[in-house]
Amino acid sequence: MTFRQARYDEPLIWEIREPAGTDPVELEGVPAGLRRKAPLAWPELSELELARHFTRLSQMNFGIETAFYPLGSCTMKYNPRVAELLARRDALLGAHPAQPEETVQGLLELLYELEGALGKITGLPHVSLQIAAGAHGEFIALLMTRAYFEERGETERTEVLLPDTAHGTNPASASMAGFTPRELATDRGLIRARALREELGPRTAAFMLTNPNTAGLFEEEILEIADEVHQAGAILYYDGANLNGILGKTHPGKMGFDVAHLNLHKTFGTPHGGGGPGDGALCAGERLAPYLPVPRIKREGDRFRWDYDFPRSIGKVKTAFGNVGLLVRAYVFLLAHGESGLTAVTERAVLNANYLARRLGELLPRPFSPLVKHEFLLSGAPLKERGVRTLDLAKRLLDEGVHAPTVYFPALVEEALMVEPPETESKRELDLFFEAFRRSVQDTPENLHAAPQNLSVGRVDEVKAARELLLSWKDLRRRSSPAPEG
């Protein structure tokens, strides 16, 4: 495939137009000491200048609608346009969270229905939507875990266990909630219940697990794992990042998890927004349900209201009620698919992953079991013989007009590539990716090192960025025309 990304010398907004400065304004009742003195140095663009600026920038950016985007653990599926349409209805956009409940009955009903569906999908019926993202859900669930053990007087439970394949957010969330995270070695990518038993104890507050895990493998001993964790008195936490691999087949409740966060921007097709906003949900079983954030939606006949009467709740965790604009999109995804559709999602995602794994396995070694769920790992280690690294391969793939897989994660696989081809990708797209991958792997080391060459810029100098730390227009200006101090 011949691919050339747009390449504009697009200026910063400050370079398009000089800041016009500010005029003094009347500011009733505000003393002079607080009023702004230095004019704001920021430009005012005409609408066309603005539209052109952002259109050009957008043309120097990969999105799902421009490129196959097989990022492992990110589930870059099609973001349905109809969800975008419905999330722009005035009744949603104009609603203020402080409006009395009687004026937003429709939204409350929608959120109530969404909670109900997510409760069924996870098998954990008590749901809070006041969750910004996956990592936020982890942090909140661990605060709930803390509250649970504090109430039981089990304050010696200060440790959170997790496998060495865990997402980086898991140990970071554990630290943030005041626990000491400890990573456990996996055996051929999997946690063994018997080995876990040795690590669990009276100090264990929780075991955090992603299933299928980041190697794309289903934790086959999950029921035994759940038994061990519960016998040790600890909480079993489900990181829902990989839920796309099991919809309709199993769910966290049935596997024995006590609490789960969902990434609705992964499994339920809401956009990733260039890194966010995402949206989360926290689904709890009976043990942790009393500690969920307030408020929660209560149905009374055909009316809905926010209920704050949960005395053991940890309180509020985020402004307002959650990323409602995204929750509406997730609801659209759910309605459109229905139960049969969700099962079809997982079946195709897993089929795509196994098919692509089989094909790419001809080019690079695959660690662990051949059967995977929604994603799989490759190792770029053999490329090292030719002086080529996984990073070079990733950059070379960009030149083919496809996004690179997740690279160098999980750390237990040398020169790892983590590939996730979601259910919205066709067989043709997978075959094209295989060809692009083959061309890339077989290219000369010189070309691989020189990649990318077809994008708006060549390989960026990250070391220089970290050394110079030019983080704003002011930094750039200061460097180009060093002003005397003071």
Next chain:
Amino acid sequence: MVRWIPDPERENPQLLAALGLTGTDELFRDIPAAARVGPLGLPGPLEEPEVISAVDRLLEKNQPRKGLDSFLGSGLYDRPSPAVVDGILQRSEFYTSYTQYQAEASQGMLQALFEFQSLWVELTGMEVANSSLYDGDTALGEALLMARRLREGRYFLVPQSLRWERKSILSNYARGPGARLKEIPQDSRTGRLDLGFLEREARNDCFGVLVEYPDSWGLLQEDLPRLRGILGDVPWVVSADPLALTVLDPPGKWGADLVVGEGQGFGIPPSYGGPLLGLMAARRRDLRHLPGRLVGATTDPTGRRAFTLTLQTREQHIRRSKATSNICTNQALMTLAFLGYASAMGPRTLARMAGAMTARAHELARRLGTLPGLVAPRFSAPFLYEVPVEVSALAVKDFLRGLLSRGILGGVPLYDPRPGSPPPFFPGYMAAVGPATSGRSLDRYAAAAQEVLQDREGG
């Protein structure tokens, strides 16, 4: 409707055949039988037109906002945004993209994020800004944690006026390091922070001090310019409203260490409270303690300007348990709204708008303040476009309900709705004026308030 899955009837068998399988069941043989689930009982599937009518049917149950005069604010605002801003957000190259881990494929978004960082630096007078957090309240939580990294101590001082949601969220973020909130008293007449208390407590096992600008009662603290001297080297966090910063001196000028805020008012619709935009700016010397992503400028091999995520060693995917925060997903797309709105409106228009809203808010305060049973403004400290109103004649809830039945969303009450919570400092609410608030809507508000109060007397 699963049109979003490409032709499963023909393609699934092809894929299975390539794998030498006869059915998808074989792909799930690693899931133990005892962990399998049966039917879940979910709604759907629906065809696209049915989805549209199902969602619209629900949304039609909301009371239409047309015909309601809204004075709701308290950090989230309904301000008209030029249509060009949503046009930017609808570029699918932006909204369907992921985090810019492959910089060369993401220059557009990286440059926009760099411009956004530059803008928040400019508004706050600080040296560096990250490229977003979830919302203004969790940004405050992250600021507390960062202050705790900068200094040992047990207490984080917060203004007495801090609204209950913020206190609750902050208390949750404080739980990890075992920190406690301590309230700085405010004068019951002026609303001014007790500087003697601050001076004393800042030296008493304290790792950070928060001041809001304006605060949850809408007030501006005239003592801000001399606060640095009072606090010594205790980390000082300011939570500021971006629109206010177009007309007020920036906290960076007075030596604030961290400036956080909620960016929703800049081009992001209220959307029932989300998605929002958490803002954070800091001093360069504290850069390595900063949570969230940072975009930096650099070059490619030909010397061309390029942008990339930088200092990622602070972040969870590299540093894991030692990261400055667990944040991964942020609010990147909303920074485009902020940037687009700010560039389309320009600082002069925004400053004029803030000035006009402030004048109108003072007019509202005068109108309500003359009614027996209301005190507005409740304090003598300066305020901008949000008025603290005390309701002495009847319960705040009943007063606001009375206004609603007359077509007025009068304001956001200050009480904590959790049963058994202590009452707020004064029985009242916050009334916010927006760019669209007209003289006529003030007339309607004042007339409705008078009626509600009279009904009370009559009843």
